[in-house]
Amino acid sequence: MYKEAFIDQIIRHLEENLSEYRYKHTLEVANTAEKLALANNIDQNKARLAALLHDISKEMPLIKQIAYVKLAGIELDDCQKKIPAIIHAPAAVGFIQEKWEINDPDILEAVRYHTTGHPEMGDLAKIIFAADFIEPGRKFSRLEKVREILPSDLTKGLIMICNEMVYYHLQANKLIHPTTIELRNKLLICQEEIAGC
Ligand SMILES: [Fe+2]
Ligand SMILES: [Fe+2]
DSSP: OOOHHHHHHHHHHHHHHSOHHHHHHHHHHHHHHHHHHHHTTOOHHHHHHHHHHTTTTTTSOHHHHHHHHHHTTOOOOHHHHHOGGGTHHHHHHHHHHHHHOOOOHHHHHHHHTTTTOOTTOOHHHHHHHHHHHHSTTOOOTTHHHHHHHTTTOHHHHHHHHHHHHHHHHHHTTOOOOHHHHHHHHHHHHHHHTGGGO
């Protein structure tokens, strides 16, 4: 259980180091993650902390982000190297390990995979991936359906999110990170074989 004073210290860091837009987004992701955690029987305290940390490296210069990725011992794949906007996720792993010695594997995984998803990610990571996508500041019409479904059917809601992500990247003719596709495939298979999930 992470103490309130520690969480407050992180919130202060966010307020001092992030733009107003990113700070507000982060707080909304934290509120959304807590609600999704409650609905899915997942540790709310960890969900709140992981959500607060997920974009902590987003506004750092890229060179600093890459240094934190290295510090975390993470090797960027070819696709990540071509999409600088997603490097802040593995960078946050190195940053929070160094600054606050946060080594909880569930939190590190949730932060690391929040932009792309990953087929092997656990429930906490799924919640953060989803909360980042549906927080109230995100506006487009089809999100309402995803928001409606997620609390009662995490797998179905996550498939809808993966579909939206794939659809967006196809339309924009942008690279799609392979683990997003792998996550989508895994969830679809899980949905078919509910007993195996
Ligand atoms: Fe992010
Ligand atoms: Fe985010």
